[in-house]
Amino acid sequence: MNAPSDLLYTEDEEALRAAVRDLLADRCDAAAVLARTESSQPHDRELWKTLAEGMGLAGLLVPEERGGQGATHREAAVVLEELGRAVAPVPYLTSAVVATETLLGCAGGTAAELLAALASGRTIGVLAVSLATAPDAAPVRPGAAAPHDAPVRPRDEAPHGTPAPGEDGTPHGTPVRHQDGALHGTPVRHQDGALHGTVTGVADAGAADVLLVPADGGLYAVETDRDGVTVTPRTSLDRTRPLATVTLRGAVARPLTEDAGEAAAAVRRGLRSGAGLLASEQLGLAEWCLAETVRYTKERHQFNRPVGSFQALKHRLARLWLDVVHTRAAARHAAAALATGGDEPDLAAALAQAYAGPVAVRAAEEALQLHGGIGMTWEHPVHLYLKRAKADAIAFGTAGRHREALAALVDLPAPVAP
Numbered sequence: 001m002n003a004p005s006d007l008l009y010t011e012d013e014e015a016l017r018a019a020v021r022d023l024l025a026d027r028c029d030a031a032a033v034l035a036r037t038e039s040s041q042p043h044d045r046e047l048w049k050t051l052a053e054g055m056g057l058a059g060l061l062v063p064e065e066r067g068g069q070g071a072t073h074r075e076a077a078v079v080l081e082e083l084g085r086a087v088a089p090v091p092y093l094t095s096a097v098v099a100t101e102t103l104l105g106c107a108g109g110t111a112a113e114l115l116a117a118l119a120s121g122r123t124i125g126v127l128a129v130s131l132a133t134a135p136d137a138a139p140v141r142p143g144a145a146a147p148h149d150a151p152v153r154p155r156d157e158a159p160h161g162t163p164a165p166g167e168d169g170t171p172h173g174t175p176v177r178h179q180d181g182a183l184h185g186t187p188v189r190h191q192d193g194a195l196h197g198t199v200t201g202v203a204d205a206g207a208a209d210v211l212l213v214p215a216d217g218g219l220y221a222v223e224t225d226r227d228g229v230t231v232t233p234r235t236s237l238d239r240t241r242p243l244a245t246v247t248l249r250g251a252v253a254r255p256l257t258e259d260a261g262e263a264a265a266a267v268r269r270g271l272r273s274g275a276g277l278l279a280s281e282q283l284g285l286a287e288w289c290l291a292e293t294v295r296y297t298k299e300r301h302q303f304n305r306p307v308g309s310f311q312a313l314k315h316r317l318a319r320l321w322l323d324v325v326h327t328r329a330a331a332r333h334a335a336a337a338l339a340t341g342g343d344e345p346d347l348a349a350a351l352a353q354a355y356a357g358p359v360a361v362r363a364a365e366e367a368l369q370l371h372g373g374i375g376m377t378w379e380h381p382v383h384l385y386l387k388r389a390k391a392d393a394i395a396f397g398t399a400g401r402h403r404e405a406l407a408a409l410v411d412l413p414a415p416v417a418p
Contacts, residue, residue, distance in 0.1 A: 006330035013078045020057075020082040021048065028086045030381035037239035037384070043207040051079075052121025058096045059119030061104070061273075067116035073273065077280035077335035084284030087384045089240040091204035093125050093281065098274040101127035102212055105266030106219065106256045107164035114221055114256075116212060126208040127270050128188070128222075128246050130201040134397025135271040135349065136405055188215040188248060195220060195248040203395075205231050205244035213246075213253065214267055217260035228252070238391035240384060260298050270357040275396035276334035276349035279356035282392055283331045285385055286324045286356075286363035292382070293367045295316065300372070313370065313374070320366055323359045330355045347409045354402040359391040 009017070027047050036042050052058035060076045076097060083092055095118060103115040103125070117123035188197030195215055205211065208231070211222045224231055228251035240344020246322045257263050257374045294317060297308030307313060330352040337348035364386040375382050393399065407413075 011081040017078050024086040028088050032397045040376045042242050044089050058121035061100050062119040070118040072339035073335045074339050080280040081284035084281035084354050085288045087240045087388050091207050094126050094204040097277050098127050098270045101273040102127050102266050102270030105269040110254050111256045124207050125207045125210045126204050127209040128199050131203040132394050134401050190215040194250045195253045200248045201243050202246050206233050218258040219256045219263040222251050222253045238387045272349050275353050276338050279331035279334050279352035282356040282360035283327050286360045289363040289367035293370050327356050350402045350406040354399050357393040357399045361393050364389040
């Protein structure tokens with residue numbers, strides 16, 4: 001059994017937090033984020049340049065000998081807490097975590113070259129799968145169809161640009177993982193060195209320079225400025241992390257790995273790290289909602305006393321504080337488990353997402369309600385946090401999906417219906 005992880009923040013992690021928070025306070029206030037959501041360029045590329053190139057945060061997970069900073073998931077989690085607190089419109093989770101971890105799972109010169117480019121921050125990479133794709137796809141026997149559905153689902157979309165779920169709750173276009181470890185049923189096919197197909201609900205694809213595309217059991221890199229690549233923005237609920245549809249029509253691709261097992265493991269590694277560290281972003285979001293709500297209820301007076309002094313509101317905020325503290329423990333555990341490796345990261349990531357998603361949504365909903373009328377206005381930023389929380393709640397799988405995965409990992413059978 002692994003030794004217990006120290007979940008407290010180190011001095012270096014607190015120093016990193018302070019630096020990122022100061023930058024975001026100066027360059028990413030609520031008014032600036034709101035203005036970007038109303039523009040045709042939702043991503044803040046100047047802020048990304050400062051974070052990625054100026055501070056070197058894009059390469060935290062990349063070893064120094066491969067062009068990165070040689071840090072761990074713990075440091076990346078601290079960055080994501082602050083980005084979540086500011087709902088910063090930058091592709092950190094998708095590029096510096098998911099795409100970077102996917103490339104770390106691939107051997108070969110092409111992957112190493114792209115990894116160094118992503119670590120520098122001058123290139124933005126995105127894994128071309130739906131944001132709703134969970135780290136573990138349904139384990140189906142080789143050659144068999146997925147439950148209730150064919151492996152490749154229709155590519156229709158739900159409102160807000162989120163892929164519509166199938167009957168089993170799996171998003172359309174989600175690859176199915178077979179027991180042999182390979183990815184089957186991906187919506188993209190590889191033929192004669194080119195890719196053909198459509199992937200919906202890809203987060204931050206509009207900002208990407210390169211796409212990592214699973215296709216026919218392999219994993220391929222495609223530059224977004226190539227002929228045959230079309231990235232179509234969709235109207236998303238969360239405009240700070242916009243979704244897009246990626247259409248490939250004979251797009252020239254470079255193979256990262258054509259080994260089905262290696263490709264599946266690399267994609268799963270990227271999605272697992274995304275799910276585990278997303279909990280830190282949700283933690284930062286929930287902490288902001290709690291802090292701002294407590295501050296407002298102290299200042300807002302009714303019947304000649306602060307509304308926060310009413311017992312009913314005290315109880316609601318106390319319960320929310322407990323939920324946020326528990327989320328911090330789950331998020332820190334996931335970051336520490338990802339940093340140390342082994343078998344525990346699967347369990348830690350599932351646990352963190354099973355808990356953090358609902359807490360972030362509840363924190364944002366409470367903030368909206370307890371701010372009263374002002375919370376319902378467009379000018380107040382609380383709606384940005386609610387939209388991000390709602391979108392994050394289905395990113396990398398829903399809380400229910402992660403609870404099922406967690407039950408399987410600890411060999412906890414589901415209750416039998418009478």
